[in-house]
Structures are given as C-alpha cells and as structure tokens.
Amino acid sequence: MRSRKYQLIGVLLLYVIGLAASLWDALSGHYLLISVVLIVTAMVPFYIRLERKPPDTRELVLVASMAALAAASRIPFASIPSIKPTSFIIIVSSMVFGSEAGFFIGATAALVSNMFFGQGPWTPWQMFGWGMMGFTAGLMRHTYLMSLKWGRAVFGFVWGFLFGWIMNLTYLLGYMSGISWSTWIAVTASSFYFDLAHALSNVLFLTLFGSMWIRILQRYQVKYGLGLRK
Amino acid sequence: MNSGMRFIHPVACLCYYIGAISLVFLFKHPYFILTSLVAGLLLNYLQGNLAARKKLLFFFLMMSFITFLINPLTSHRGTHILFYWLDQPMTLESMVFGVIAAASLFGSLIWFLSIQQVLGPEKILHLFGSLSSKGALLLSMAMRSFPLLAQRFQQIAIVQRTKGVNPLKGSIRKRFRDGMKLVQIMLTWTLEEGLQTADSMKARGYGSGPRSAFWPYIWRKQDTLFTSLFMVAGIGCMIGWFSGLAEFEVYPTLPESLSFRLSDGLIYVCYLSYLVVPLLMEGRDWIKWRSLN
Amino acid sequence: MDQMAQLELKNINYTYPGQQHAALTEINLSVKEGEFVVVCGQTGSGKSSLLKLMKPELLPAGELTGNITFAEKQLSSYKHIELSQNIGMVMQNPESQIVMDRVMEELIFSMENVGISPLQMRKRIAEIAQFFNLEPLLTKSIIELSGGQRQMINLAAVMVLQPKVLLLDEPTAQLDPVAAREFLQLVRRVNEEFGITVLMAEHRLEDVWPLADQICLMENGEIKAYGTPDQLIHSDQAEIELYLPPVGKLFRKLGMSEGSLLSIKDAKLRFASWHADLQIKLLAINSKQNSSMLRQEPPILTCKDIYFQYGKKANPILQHVTLDIHAGDFLTIFGANGSGKSTLLQILCGLLKEQSGEVLFEGKAVKRIEETLRYTRFGYLSQNPVLHFTEETVEKELNSAAERALKLNIKVDLAQTIDEFELSELLQQHPYDLSGGEKQKLALGCILMMKPSILFLDEPTKGLDPRSKEILSQRLNKEQSSGKAIVMVSHDIEFAAAHANRCAMLFDGRIVADAEPAGFFSGNYFYTTAINRLVRDWYPNAITDKDVVELCGLENTN
C-alpha cells in the first residue's frame, strides 16, 4: 500500500524535523540528537536504492544469511575472550559480493545482534560502523592493497580501531560536556584495550582464513548466479 | 479492554518514546532527570523488565558509572575545587556534571529497555517494513536465522567432536582453529540452504510484481486519547524549553539552590504528565491482572 | 480420451548450464486436470528437474528444447506472477523453505508477493486454517514446530495462493511414518476436494502408490514407464521391480496377474481369494528366529536407567532408558519425530551427558574413555551427513580421515574404501554437491576407516532411492557379520524389517518394545510393514514379501 507508506514517512519526517527544528536554537549542547539524525540520514540512501532496485531474491537471501552468520559467529568463540569473527565475516563477504551487499550485511548484522543482545542508543552507530566496514571493503575489493594478504590485514587492523571510535562517538556526543580533546583521549584510552583486541583478531582471522573464505564465497557467488561484476 | 502500552498502536508508541527520550536530553535540571529516572524505572517495573533483564541493567549501571568517572577526570572547568589528584583539580561542577550525565544516560537506557518490550521485533519490523519493505524482509530473514544458527552450532559441535574438533578444549590456538572450523561448516550449510529458501520465495511469487502489505494494527479510540494526551504535554514542554525555563547550568559555577519559579513548576507539570501517561495505562493493566488472579 | 490435458510436455530436452550430459531427454508427458501423478526413479534420474520444468523461474537458464503447455497456452507466455498463483511447489527440506519466523506471517508473505488485498488475505487465512486445522499454530513461532508441522505450513503457504497444480518434490523425506502419512492424507484431500492436479516425486513408495492415478518412472533423464499403478505392477518391464511398493512386489512374486491394490483393503480382498485357492498350511515363522534373542556372551554396550533433558527448565526427553547391545547386533530404534531418538544415540556414544544413569562400553563408563580413543571405537553418523564434512573436495575429506586414522595407528586402505563405496568418480567434487546417497556413503566411508566396533547411524536411509538402500544394506550386513554392532535410528520400517535383527521403539522417553523384527512388527497397527498389514490375518509374523513367499512354500515356483 503505497499511500500508507508515504503517510507514515510523512508523519515520521515531520516529527523528526519538528524536533530538530525546535532544537536548532540550542544545538550547541545536544550533539547526540543531531548526530543520530545525521547517522540515520546517512544510511537512508542505501535503503532507498535497495527499494528501487528490481528484487533479486537470491541476493536478498544471501545477504540475510551472511548477516545472521556474522552475528551468530561469536557463539563458538565463547570460550576465547574478545575474539569474534563478526567483522572478519563482514569484510570477506563484502570483498566478494560488493560494496552495497557489504553495507547491508554489516548493518543487518548489527541490527540482528542487537535484537538478541539488547537494543540501545548505540544501534544506529553500530549499524553505521559495520555497514561502512562492509561498504569500504567492497569498494576497495579490486585494489592492489586488498589483493595482498597483509593488505587485508592492515585494512582489518585499521577498521578495528575505526569501529571502536565510531562507537565511542555515541558516548562522547551524548553524555559528555561537549567534545574536547581531553575527553576524546580519555574515552579512546578507556576503550583502547577492546579496540586493540578487535583489530588484532581481525588481523588474525584475515591472515589465517581470508583467502580460504574468499574462495568459498566465490564458489557460492557462482552458484547463486550473482554475476561476477568487473 | 486491554490497556497496557503493548496494546497501543505502534506508530503512536514510537512517537511517544522518541519524545520521552528526547526529553531526557533536553532537560538537565536535577528534578527533571530524577523524575524521568523514577518514571522510567517504575514503568519497567510494571512491564516486568526489571526482573527479566537484570544482566542488562547491571551493564547499564556500569556504563553510567564510567561516565560519571570520566567527566571529572577530563574536565577541570568550574570554580569549586574539591581536591587535587595527580596535580589536576577536581571540581565540584565537573562532579555534578558527571552525575547528571550518568543519570541521563541511565535514564535513556531505561526508556530504551521499555521500548523493546512494548515494540517487540514484530512491531519494529512492521514499522520498518512500511518504510523499506526489502530492508524489513532482509532483517526478518536474518532474525529468523539467528536462533536457528545458534541451534545448529550445537549440532555441528556435537558431530565434529567425533573428529576431535572441539573449541572448548585444548590450547587457545587449537580452540581458535576449531571454532573457525565450526563457523566454516555453518557458512556452507547456511549458503546451501539459502538457495532453497530463495527458490521457495520465487516459487511463491516473490519479486513477480508489486507487493501488497498486511497491516495488522488498527487505530482505536484509546490510541487517539493516548496520542492527544502526550502531544499536549509534549507541546507544553517544548514551549517551556524554547522560553528557556527550567534551565540548569553547571558551569562555570553551580547554582546556589535548586529552587523553582512558578513558571518552572508549570513546565514540570507538563513534563511529569508526559511521563506519567504510560504509567497510568500500565498501572491499570497491572491492577486488573492483580484483581483477576 | 475426452478430457483435455492441463499440462503437456512434448519432446523436452534439457541440459543444465555448463553440463555435458542432458538432465532430461525426450520427455513426453500429458497430465489431465485433477490427476495425481507420482514420479519415481533413482537419485539423479531427473525427478526434480522434471518438476522444475513447470516452474521455469526455478530452472537455471540451461538449454531447453521442446514444448510445454499449461491450460492450452504456452507456459513461457505466462508471467511470473500468474505462474506463482497457478502452480505451487513444496520441496524436500521443511526448514529451508520457510522465510518468516511466525506461521501467520509465512502465510501472509505468500499473499503479499502477488499483491492480494488485506481483506482477501484475512478470508483466505481463515479458510486455510480451518481446512488444515492450523488455528492453534497460527501465532506460533516456526522454531517451536515439528518437522511434520513445518511441512504442513509449507503446503498451506502455497495453498493460500489457490494454485491449480501442486508440485511436490519428496515432501515427506524428513518425516516420521505417522507424520508422513498425515501429510499425504492432506495432499490427497487437497487433490480430491479441490480437484487440484498433483505431481509428486517420492521415494516412500508404499504410502504413495495407493494414492496415485498415474505413475511415472524415470531413469537417466528419460521416462522409462508411465501408467496406472495396476498397469505398472503387471507390466513385464524388469526395472519396475525395484520401485514397486512391497505389496506390489509380493503380488508379482506370487504371480497374481490382475487386480487392484489401491489400498490395503482392496489388496486384502485380492489376497484372501488368492489364498483361499492356494489352501496352504500355516507355517510358524516364530520357531526359526527366536533363538537369536537368547545370548550367552555379555553385551558390549549397556545403558542403565538413562535420564536426560536439555537445560534446566526443558521437558525431560529420556527417562529410564535401559538397553543392551551385543556384538553382531543390528538394532533399529523407531519413534516419532522429536521423541528423542537422535538424543539417545548421542548419549550412547558419549556426545551428550546423561543427567542420571550410566552408559558402559565393555564394562567401562563411556564418559571415562578418552575422547580420541572413544571415537575410534564408536562410529557416529549424524542425521545430517554434511555436518561431518570440513574439506573442499571428496578426496581431501577422505585423505584427512585417513591421516587421522594413521595418527592413531589404525591401518587404512584408502583405495579400497574409495572402491567399495564407489567414490572414484566423485573425488574432485565438493561434498555439498553430492546427492543424498553419495553424501551418506562418503560420511560412512570416513567413519569406517577408524575401524569402529559399534556403529551409530542416525537415519541413514533418509531420502535414498531403492538401489542406494540396497548397496547400503549390503555394506551394513558385511559389518554386522564381521562382529560389529550396529545401532540405527530410522523411520524406514521396510528397511529395518528386511535387514535388522532387533527393533526397539522409543516412546514417552522410554524403550517400550524391544524384540526381533517379526515379533516387533506383528500386532502393531501403524508401525508395521505394509505386507504385515496385508497378511496379518493369515500369517501374523510375516513382515516382508520374502517371508510370505517362504511361508506359502512358493520359494522355487517363481
């Protein structure tokens, strides 16, 4: 029902715009609300494009399966602290299936894992973080860097930190007295151990299993008939 | 009549909660934050979330505590210096700000907890689905797979134990490799099944033309009542906010007292009534069930 | 014939993309409205491909020649949306066909796809829910349903589109006998009450033949035989023998030339008159087999008073299970879906820990046996054989199993295993691309390399065609006669009746019957072979066609 859809979009947009406009005056103190709006609007184009594209059932199923797998893959690693293959799975599957699929695998994985482990104000940030991780991995998949084992490792390492910093932003923007370098450093330092573990586990997974997974996924790319685009 | 928040139209619920969480951020006055915290906790209590989500609540508390700690450590603004720590002045103002930040963080998380109970995955999917039907389908397929995958990991783990693959035993290195083996079997299994799922979707006409949408929720009288109540209260709060009432500035110097003017009191009434509406509904539901049992 | 054909296939040839050999050659088939056609044939004979011809959106863009018409119009001239409403399809795996996580949403999903209005949706759901008795399930989550219920939801999700033709690709392969029969009854009602044409590929012959109007036998991509069940039973084509349901086989063996076997009822009348003519004396089959149950030597595996449940708050799955297994036993455990058969098997081989009771292997607690050693002595084959595979080709899979065996000082002859299991042509394939039977063989081959002394097999005959079953049974008999014990969980009554020497039934968390096959099956109503149901009035202990032939003293006459 198209009309209901536009009604709803209209109502929600008005609501959000109304809120944002009423805050314009005092924006200085309320980074969180603006940033949530910004983050959400940053992801909207992806969803609009998805709606517009002719439906490809297999691609949809594939993305959903990879997202669920990425979210659930932490289960067998319960006995090894701070090692989870979620980011690894997002990166390699985006390298095979492309940037757009990559964004949705990442964003959906975040949504699903929050559905089961607790939704919060961090959800859009996590969607954005993992979505962008997949998106950039997909964009860079044909570069020289990503064809090298250590290149992928560097990519994973960098994203380990980037992801942590994106998540820290929720925190910084919402609950701190504005952004200053010292608070940024304090928050970054407090999450350093986690980010480092994330980065290193990405490196570990990508160097040990990257090539094999890319091969397996390419087999399914053929099997699903998702044409090998340039 | 079913009266709890779960029986309110999801669009009304969504708007309400967006408003409630925004209010937590807009009003930093201690009375307001305290009210929001108490109302949020009470609402969660009535909805049974306090008992059911203890672990998550503990996590929220930890986060809030860290927030409280970080602020005085990093911000040295303010005039009342309490003591020096590592040559840095610890000010009363930054402490108070830390408390307020922690309380508003905790408050917003508490309200999020309540959203999750009221707008379960199904309703979220329907809401999301009316914006992006493919995005919602993607999400609902992934959500359906998740518990299935969790179950299957157990099955795979059992079978692979007969081949000596066991991520719970051995050196970290072996556990790591074994864990990855399980994930890899899962990968192949999931993708193989995905082909059949896609076939079943196509066979039932997915992608064959424009889809219709089944919308199971009806807008009822009580939704109108609910919406108009919180809208009136919300608009009152907005007006107050615009006129700069009930402001609470910590920096540079903490205000002498927490005293209210009459106009502040009026805004407070609006604020309170906004937060109390769902409490009344849940309370009615709660009392009804109590008296039935 | 006065009635026009609804579906007509003329001179169809089809090759999958990138394949050398055609999957289907010279197919000619014409199906009338309201007919019930059963397609049988061995794995890879092209049954699924044949059905998919009528669902072009599912068929990969291979090389297709010939002519398909539906309702007198070219099939290719229909739009996707028209086809999905007119031709419905249910496939083998109940789990993977479901898209949503609740029953109601699953039904709605189908209807949303083709743009049915919400008002219509409500009406159709109400109608289907009553016809299928789905009301109690509508609000449930799919994960709570049994396999049989899931398959019923799949059928309902197709039926809400009100199709004219229903294609079913081995829909009961994963169900227990009772659930399968229920599902087939539902299909029969859909066929009879709505006049919907049904084409069904199926291995479960004994249940399906009585329902069929026409049988279509495929071999190597061709239609080998086509006709009514009666025609086929009495035709003199040799390849039909393998696909006949047991009752048909018996009639053929007994040389009864005419007569219908639409149901056990009809067949019984036939048999009665034939039997009266023959006037043979009853022989007792009992005396011959009883001795095998009396054993002197101690059991190699015993379990005593097992109690088990998953998680603290879950229902108990097993309570007071007690069982002895001797060398040379071939025990089959039956039970409904979800009765805990797989669970019991996993407890017996130490993969799950019982909450109370104990399992002893050669007098030693299984839990105490070191894990690596344990799984050289125990061979466990899972219900889903692909869970065993970790490598990318069949060859690597076999090699890694051989390496593991060598590390444990077990002598293996890889070449012999490959030979015995006929895997030589498949070595370079991906394990997931094998057919059901081939997967089963590969997994079993790897397990047998460890030279285990007990085999635990979870539904090894599921989805196998008669020929593959024959090969499997020979292999198992060989293991059995070399003194190994086999414990098998199965829904396949006919297979167990022919090959096992002990049968047990798991019900309500207990073993409620444990006897040699003849004693076990006779007297059961559901859990018995079709032959037994047919001849029980005359020969209560006869359970296979061989028994009846023997009892009738006809061994040498046919």
Ligand SMILES: Nc1ncnc2c1ncn2[C@@H]1O[C@H](COP(=O)(O)OP(=O)(O)OP(=O)(O)O)[C@@H](O)[C@H]1O
């Ligand atoms: N997607 C495919 N690509 C290439 N070849 C295929 C494909 N699907 C099936 N085949 C081949 O086509 C032949 C017929 O397969 P089909 O699946 O129709 O057999 P079947 O009778 O349904 O077998 P089963 O009983 O195992 O389901 C087989 O040789 C198979 O290997």
Ligand SMILES: Nc1ncnc2c1ncn2[C@@H]1O[C@H](COP(=O)(O)OP(=O)(O)OP(=O)(O)O)[C@@H](O)[C@H]1O
């Ligand atoms: N990992 C698990 N966690 C919780 N419950 C389980 C688990 N595995 C199985 N069950 C439940 O235990 C019961 C017995 O399951 P089991 O798989 O042993 O049945 P089964 O007799 O083998 O059925 P089938 O014929 O379908 O293979 C079922 O009700 C099932 O839902």
Ligand SMILES: [Mg+2]
């Ligand atoms: Mg098939």
Ligand SMILES: [Mg+2]
């Ligand atoms: Mg089982």
